[in-house]
Amino acid sequence: MLENFSNKINSKFLFDYDLKKSNWFNIGGKTKAYFKPDTLKDLVLFLKKFGEKEKVFVLGAGSNILLTDKKFDGVVVKLGKNFSNLSLLPNNLIVAGSAATDKNLSEFAMDNNIGGFEFLSCIPGTVGGGLRINSGCFGKEFKDILVSVQVVDKSGSIKTIPSSSIKFGYRQSPLDRDFIFLSASFKGENKKKNEIEKTIKRLKNQKDESQPTKIKTGGSTFKNPIEQTDIKVWELIKKSIPLGKNFGDAKISNKHCNFLVNSKDATFSDMKKLIEFVRENVKLKTGIKLETEIEIIE
Numbered sequence: 001m002l003e004n005f006s007n008k009i010n011s012k013f014l015f016d017y018d019l020k021k022s023n024w025f026n027i028g029g030k031t032k033a034y035f036k037p038d039t040l041k042d043l044v045l046f047l048k049k050f051g052e053k054e055k056v057f058v059l060g061a062g063s064n065i066l067l068t069d070k071k072f073d074g075v076v077v078k079l080g081k082n083f084s085n086l087s088l089l090p091n092n093l094i095v096a097g098s099a100a101t102d103k104n105l106s107e108f109a110m111d112n113n114i115g116g117f118e119f120l121s122c123i124p125g126t127v128g129g130g131l132r133i134n135s136g137c138f139g140k141e142f143k144d145i146l147v148s149v150q151v152v153d154k155s156g157s158i159k160t161i162p163s164s165s166i167k168f169g170y171r172q173s174p175l176d177r178d179f180i181f182l183s184a185s186f187k188g189e190n191k192k193k194n195e196i197e198k199t200i201k202r203l204k205n206q207k208d209e210s211q212p213t214k215i216k217t218g219g220s221t222f223k224n225p226i227e228q229t230d231i232k233v234w235e236l237i238k239k240s241i242p243l244g245k246n247f248g249d250a251k252i253s254n255k256h257c258n259f260l261v262n263s264k265d266a267t268f269s270d271m272k273k274l275i276e277f278v279r280e281n282v283k284l285k286t287g288i289k290l291e292t293e294i295e296i297i298e
Contacts, residue, residue: 002033002075005049011080012036019076020069023062024124025262026216027271031072038080040182044156047180050075051154057297058180060129061101064219065295066275069268072297079128083182088112092188093147098128098181102135105186106200115191116145118199122207124219128181133293134168138203143168145186151179158182171223171293212255216262221275222290233290234258237278240285247273272296 006013017034020026033054037043050056055074059065083099086108094114096105102120105127109117119140123130130142131149146163153159153176167174222233237243237257245252246263248270253259260274279290 002050002054005046006033009042009045011038011042017076019059019067019072022059022078023065023067023218024216025066025218025266025271027069027262027266027268028067029069029071029268031074031076033075034078035075036078036080038082040082040152043077043079043180044152044158046075046077047152047154048156051156051178056154056178056180058128060099060126060132061124063124064129064133064135064293065297066218066268066271068298070298077180079180084126089185092190094186094188095183096127096186097183098126098131100127101125102127102130109188110193110196110200113191113193113196114188115196115199116140116188117186118196118203121200122203127184131175131181131184132173133171133295134173135171138206141168141170145188147185147187149175149184150182151175152182153180154178170226210256212253212259212261215253216266217253217259218294220258220293221260222258222278223293225288225290228288231288236282236286236288236290240282241278245274245277247271247277250274252278 014034016030018030019028035046057074057076059076059078079099083097085097086100086105087095089095092114094109102123102125106117106120119138122137123135125135134142148160148162150160224233225231234257243252243257249262249264249266250270251261251263253261260271283289
């Protein structure tokens with residue numbers, strides 16, 4: 001069935017595709033099928049035929065996930081470049097395709113003298129991924145600039161949802177997990193390009209000083225505890241466990257202990273054991289149960 005479908009469309013459709021290089025951890029096995037739709041038409045056609053039958057996972061930039069290194073018995077969807085368009089509308093509105101990177105959206109806003117998007121320059125993901133978990137940093141989140149989001153459900157139906165009807169939380173969205181984000185509208189404010197540039201530079205410097213770069217990591221592993229807003233998760237980890245602890249090549253970053261690192265050839269099991277070790281020891285030491293910010297796909 002999938003083979004027949006793949007022969008009838010122009011979009012890329014591959015079988016037994018290796019996912020290891022498609023995510024920041026460089027951990028992962030093969031997937032039964034890998035679909036990279038070039039057009040909305042191909043995506044909707046796929047969902048109408050297989051959305052209810054197949055296990056579907058949408059892969060963004062791969063910066064916030066830990067993938068199993070066993071075979072994924074489903075279809076991994078990676079939206080093509082036509083889903084990364086950026087458009088300017090009147091009144092400082094920007095429409096961004098969900099495959100657009102947060103960095104590109106931030107720079108597009110800057111080039112059009114629109115402020116409010118500066119924080120996105122420090123988030124290494126896509127618009128779709130940011131909407132999925134309400135990404136944020138430096139005191140701002142996706143929900144703060146979102147106007148509406150366009151989605152397609154697993155039966156292929158498209159709908160637009162206003163942000164006013166979405167009750168976002170800290171690093172979470174109540175939207176149906178089966179929705180695939182297509183695009184979103186965001187609103188900023190008038191601001192001079194050179195001022196935006198200065199803010200972006202300052203935020204990036206702050207990030208580079210405190211977080212590891214150019215290594216195999218999934219980003220922030222755990223969410224900050226919601227019930228105690230004055231405590232940061234890295235402080236809990238630092239006081240609870242020996243930071244030299246490792247499972248195989250899965251280690252804790254020396255620069256920021258909420259970043260777990262694949263130092264060479266860590267397996268899914270290595271990284272998951274380290275995540276559970278950190279979670280269990282923080283709970284024993286502080287009584288606080290940590291929630292993962294990264295998504296674990298088994």
